[in-house]
Amino acid sequence: MQDLINDIAATMANAEQRGKVADYIPELGHVDPQQFAISLATVDGKVYSAGCATTPFSIQSISKVFTLTIALGQVGDSLWSKVGREPSGDPFNSIVQLEHESGKPRNPFINAGAIAVVDAIMMGHEPKETLGEILSFVRYIANDDSIYFDHKVAASEMAHRDRNASLAHFMKAFGHLRHDVDKVLGTYFHQCAIAMSCEQLAHAGLFLASDGINKPSDIRVVAPQRARRINSLMMMCGHYDASGEFAFRVGLPGKSGVGGGILAIAPGHGSIAVWSPGLDAYGNSLLGTQALEMFVQRTGWSVFGH
Numbered sequence: 001m002q003d004l005i006n007d008i009a010a011t012m013a014n015a016e017q018r019g020k021v022a023d024y025i026p027e028l029g030h031v032d033p034q035q036f037a038i039s040l041a042t043v044d045g046k047v048y049s050a051g052c053a054t055t056p057f058s059i060q061s062i063s064k065v066f067t068l069t070i071a072l073g074q075v076g077d078s079l080w081s082k083v084g085r086e087p088s089g090d091p092f093n094s095i096v097q098l099e100h101e102s103g104k105p106r107n108p109f110i111n112a113g114a115i116a117v118v119d120a121i122m123m124g125h126e127p128k129e130t131l132g133e134i135l136s137f138v139r140y141i142a143n144d145d146s147i148y149f150d151h152k153v154a155a156s157e158m159a160h161r162d163r164n165a166s167l168a169h170f171m172k173a174f175g176h177l178r179h180d181v182d183k184v185l186g187t188y189f190h191q192c193a194i195a196m197s198c199e200q201l202a203h204a205g206l207f208l209a210s211d212g213i214n215k216p217s218d219i220r221v222v223a224p225q226r227a228r229r230i231n232s233l234m235m236m237c238g239h240y241d242a243s244g245e246f247a248f249r250v251g252l253p254g255k256s257g258v259g260g261g262i263l264a265i266a267p268g269h270g271s272i273a274v275w276s277p278g279l280d281a282y283g284n285s286l287l288g289t290q291a292l293e294m295f296v297q298r299t300g301w302s303v304f305g306h
Helices: 002-013 060-081 096-100 111-122 127-142 151-159 162-173 181-192 198-204 224-237 240-249 286-299
Strands: 037-042 047-051 194-196 254-256 261-266 270-275
Touching (some): 002 037, 002 047, 002 286, 047 198, 060 111, 060 181, 060 254, 060 261, 111 162, 111 181, 127 181, 127 194, 151 181, 181 194, 224 240, 224 254, 240 254, 240 286
């Protein structure tokens, strides 16, 4: 398996087309697009890595998997009265659907849906308390207390928040947000600014590959059915309007982030994290997607069969 991971990293190192970094968040625009990392954490406790797999990066929308898990633990299925479970078919920051559907976001992984999830987990608390809870949870499932918020990235997002603020105010107008919009947005931007390496991220996703059990401690994080449902949402909605393309090419539940990371889950096998900052036209890591496609072709780990 280490040979395969090394092969993938070597192939990606030589790739000429590397995509475009997310410069609409200025702090992310400074990241070197030549970087590539891949890490596989298996359910039997092994880790295989190549490239700059210990370099922290901004996980951005991958964090939405973790806040969704927290929200389902806190409020259960009542969450679905605030946010849907259908693919959007629109870009991650689209406002069009919100208008058609009375301010209810289509799923928890588009920006509007993730903002609604943050509102649900705030439970009347201040942003600082909610962020402490989010960070503690991510550190716990990754088994690593060094994971942190990149405050420069959060500030950069806050300074360029107009589009997300529009989404939040629109939902508030329809009664779908309970808390102050600025407090919800501040929490959301810090959540997206969590910095993790591929190795940390692969560990954090392991509970979704092992029926909801956190492998280092063998403590249950979520019920098996809930792990399956989170995986199904990642498969249908984890890559925005390119989710179908990712399912077609890779065939694993996955969640991308505009920081260039992708977390992919191979149920029963392991959790794979890839990172390459250059994005495709849909906001997903160009080389990260290619690397996962190559990985699945060689391992046969697609959920759709060998």
